[in-house]
Amino acid sequence: MSLGSDQTPCGCAAGDNPPVVYVLDDDESMRLALSCLFRSIGLHVETFESSQAFLAFPKYDAPSCLVLDVRLRGESGLAFQDELAKSHLCMPIVFMTGHGDIAMTVKAMKAGAIDFLAKPFRDQDMLDAVSSALTRDGERLAAERSIASLRASFESLTPREREVMEFVVAGLLNKQIASAMNLSEITVKIHRGQVMKKMGARSLADLVRRAEALRVCPRMAKPNVMAGSAQR
Incomplete structure (x- = not known):
């Protein structure tokens, strides 16, 4: 998972970087399929097998979202969602699962998830969910940059x-x-x-x-x- 030449990790001068989709799933075939799907429409994709690998990866200063499996090897995607919220890593999440139920969906959505897709899902449903997530994160970043500019002016x-x-x-x-x-x-x-x-x-x-x-x-x-x- 090397850094793309057209991207800049957070903390560096980034400009208007293209959106990034992070995929976290312990199933290699699913990671590959989603990577191909997102790349087919020109999105930058980074895939991860574990939450530890995702957390250790330097995040890009660009609109982003996380496509997250509910059931990871040895851990819960829902628990990881809570961990991200506590660490103030602001990133919209699109959940996917092969074992979803109503209680899981409600909990995920209440915690701020953009969507909750049951496997197997239609490619278009996933693309629509990711598009919505990236739009929301782009708006968040624009608002944060506007406030930062105002704060600099005030100072x-x-x-x-x-x-x-x-x-x-x-x-x-x-x-x-x-x-x-x-x-x-x-x-x-x-x-x-x-x-x-x-x-x-x-x-x-x-x-x-x-x-x-x-x-x-x-x-x-x-x-x-x-x-x-x-x-x-």
Whole structure:
């Protein structure tokens, strides 16, 4: 199971890497059949005989999913699903089994599995399940990268700019912020402009949405400051 030349393990610069399907099944013939199926539509595939081999393999920074057999040699696929959740390895799972029942299906789906396919399954059913899983993981990765970019933008703000931002997203006017921070309105306006520029916000509403995504707490001025600025 060597790394493909067109892929980059997590932790390296990856860009827009193609999706990856991981197959975990102790049946060699099933691993081969699934590998051929997924490769036939241009997917990158990595196959594993055991959960230990899968965990030791460096994961790609790309939309991914795990096709997992419920019954592995000496271990349970459902128990491994719980282990992955506890280790915070976020990857959609498509279960397959030759011994499935309703209780197994319900448990797997409640734990976040995308689908649960009984062997023998139709190739198209497996492809549809994997397509859904890869789409979901692609959306997750895009959201994570967006938040990481926003966080980097927020961290580029100076302490004073962050304070101004907290007042701005609370809905305070420049003169109210100036009074609360003991600054001139022109200084507040300059800081506010820098905040908008660094955060890539096109409007106040856009800035508020970005602050909410980062869980930045709005900062309210003291009542006497609000009253004083309103009188001027």
